[in-house]
Amino acid sequence: xxxxxxxxxxxxxxGSLHETPLHGYELRKRLNALLGxxxxxSYGSLYPCLRSLLARGLIAEEQPASTTIxxxxxKIVYKLTAEGKERLQDLLTQAGPSAWEDESFGVHxxxxxxxxxxxxxxxxxxxxxxxxxxxxxxxxALARTRERLDSYTLELQRHGLESVxxxxxxxxxxxxxxxxxxxxxxRDTTSTDE
Amino acid sequence: xxxxxxxxxxxxxxGSLHETPLHGYELRKRLNALLGxxxxxSYGSLYPCLRSLLARGLIAEEQPASTTIxxxxxKIVYKLTAEGKERLQDLLTQAGPSAWEDESFGVHxxxxxxxxxxxxxxxxxxxxxxxxxxxxxxxxALARTRERLDSYTLELQRHGLESVxxxxxxxxxxxxxxxxxxxxxxRDTTSTDE
DNA sequence: GCGTCGATGTATCGAGCCGATACATCCCGA
DNA sequence: TCGGGATGTATCGGCTCGATACATCGACGC
Numbered sequence: 076x077x078x079x080x081x082x083x084x085x086x087x088x089x090g091s092l093h094e095t096p097l098h099g100y101e102l103r104k105r106l107n108a109l110l111g112x113x114x115x116x117s118y119g120s121l122y123p124c125l126r127s128l129l130a131r132g133l134i135a136e137e138q139p140a141s142t143t144i145x146x147x148x149x150k151i152v153y154k155l156t157a158e159g160k161e162r163l164q165d166l167l168t169q170a171g172p173s174a175w176e177d178e179s180f181g182v183h184x185x186x187x188x189x190x191x192x193x194x195x196x197x198x199x200x201x202x203x204x205x206x207x208x209x210x211x212x213x214x215x216a217l218a219r220t221r222e223r224l225d226s227y228t229l230e231l232q233r234h235g236l237e238s239v240x241x242x243x244x245x246x247x248x249x250x251x252x253x254x255x256x257x258x259x260x261x262r263d264t265t266s267t268d269e
Numbered sequence: 270x271x272x273x274x275x276x277x278x279x280x281x282x283x284g285s286l287h288e289t290p291l292h293g294y295e296l297r298k299r300l301n302a303l304l305g306x307x308x309x310x311s312y313g314s315l316y317p318c319l320r321s322l323l324a325r326g327l328i329a330e331e332q333p334a335s336t337t338i339x340x341x342x343x344k345i346v347y348k349l350t351a352e353g354k355e356r357l358q359d360l361l362t363q364a365g366p367s368a369w370e371d372e373s374f375g376v377h378x379x380x381x382x383x384x385x386x387x388x389x390x391x392x393x394x395x396x397x398x399x400x401x402x403x404x405x406x407x408x409x410a411l412a413r414t415r416e417r418l419d420s421y422t423l424e425l426q427r428h429g430l431e432s433v434x435x436x437x438x439x440x441x442x443x444x445x446x447x448x449x450x451x452x453x454x455x456r457d458t459t460s461t462d463e
Numbered sequence: 464g465c466g467t468c469g470a471t472g473t474a475t476c477g478a479g480c481c482g483a484t485a486c487a488t489c490c491c492g493a
Numbered sequence: 494t495c496g497g498g499a500t501g502t503a504t505c506g507g508c509t510c511g512a513t514a515c516a517t518c519g520a521c522g523c
Contacts, residue, residue, distance in 0.1 A: 081508055100472050108410035109422065111403060112429030120509050122474060149517080150472070181429075187421040209305060216302035227381040228303065234439055235306030235375075238432065245428055275479055294501050314480045316503060343488085344501070464523100471518075480509085489500070 082166065083179045084116060084124045089133065089155065089163040090186040096137050096154035099125060113181035125153060133159035163189075170194045175202035192257050199253065203246040206239050276360065277373045278310060278318045283327065283349065283357040284380040290331050290348035293319060307375035319347060327353035357383075364388045369396035390447050397440040400433050 087106055091097060097105065099121060107115050128134045137152040155163070167183075167190045174183045180202050187195050217232055224232070281300055285291060291299065293315060301309050322328045331346040349357070361377075361384045368377045374396050381389050411426055418426070 111407035111410065112433055117510050181425065184425050185422055188419040213302065213305035216305065225382040228379055231375065231378050239306055311481050
């Protein structure tokens with residue numbers, strides 16, 4: 076168990092490499108463009124993660140192949156191995172708290188294309204109850220202390236509450252869409268695999 | 270420099286204790302109610318922080334005082350020292366990137382009541398440019414890869430973009446309000462100190 | 464030709480922070 | 494009376510970030 080390595084980053088890397096082989100620098104750029112609004116991975120976590128994945132045989136270095144030896148600029152291109160693809164499918168199938176917490180939800184969502192419809196639905200719903208829990212907690216706390224709060228604190232609470240409420244509405248729409256798509260006779264959005 | 274201890278948590282603790290003395294458990298509850306929507310501090314960072322603050326003389330243990338010795342339940346109540354108040358004023362005056370990043374902005378905002386009007390304005394504006402930077406980056410990246418993206422990724426981007434745009438509009442309103450208040454002749458919102 | 468500046472690229476280190484966990488006490492209801 | 498849930502303090506392993514170091518490449522002016 077010495078690796079651990081934070082399932083989120085692992086999923087993000089595996090998922091990205093599933094599309095096309097990449098080297099570290101480019102991988103980071105893609106990831107941060109993909110998730111730009113939610114999080115930003117740093118080299119300090121990316122490189123250790125790549126090393127761990129390499130050691131576990133989930134990714135492999137791609138030979139420069141006679142064609143690409145132009146400059147000779149050192150560049151290590153990684154690609155997914157068969158085991159890596161299995162592991163990716165595994166991670167994509169997991170619909171637990173680790174899929175709908177703040178830091179991980181975005182990453183899971185970003186790869187929904189490769190996720191089964193049923194799992195998508197469970198993650199969406201899990202995310203929604205997570206947010207509703209938080210909403211309840213804050214609303215309760217707020218009700219007990221409303222008088223004592225100054226206008227800035229109040230405004231912060233109001234803004235936070237509103238943002239989360241909006242995300243819940245967003246999730247509601249997504250869930251409805253998913254339900255409609257899965258019940259619809261003709262079309263199947265799942266597109267079995269790649 | 271052995272302490273460091275993450276200025277954000279330090280500010281949060283000092284700011285909370287400025288209102289009233291508290292013990293760890295209660296402190297955490299207040300903090301997480303105050304910032305519920307944005308972050309949640311854990312004991313794993315809170316207690317080390319308290320220890321560090323104690324060692325630096327910024328907070329002190331409060332004697333149970335003859336009145337409160339009812340149960341005898343071990344409980345360590347901390348209060349701000351004079352040095353602690355100075356340090357708090359110091360932290361509240363800092364308007365640097367450390368004040369408007371994702372993790373810290375909420376905390377700074379929560380204590381705006383104790384912050385000078387000028388500093389408030391600079392933090393608000395700093396936060397806004399930070400978000401606008403991010404907006405630019407993502408929009409640029411999006412424009413270059415739009416065709417290649419599946420509908421889920423696109424939806425994620427759209428939602429993220431929209432959320433950040435909303436926060437920018439919120440900041441715009443706050444900034445306008447601040448400006449109006451500071452230019453207004455009669456009222457002064459700053460309320461010099463406690 | 465020559466310097467240099469910014470983007471590309473790999474990599475590590477210190478330090479902060481979280482989640483899980485352990486342990487103890489108090490109080491309330493079945 | 495007994496167990497569970499809130500209160501309360503505390504630590505540990507391990508992940509992650511920000512800063513930093515180092516090297517090469519291409520383009521630009523001069």
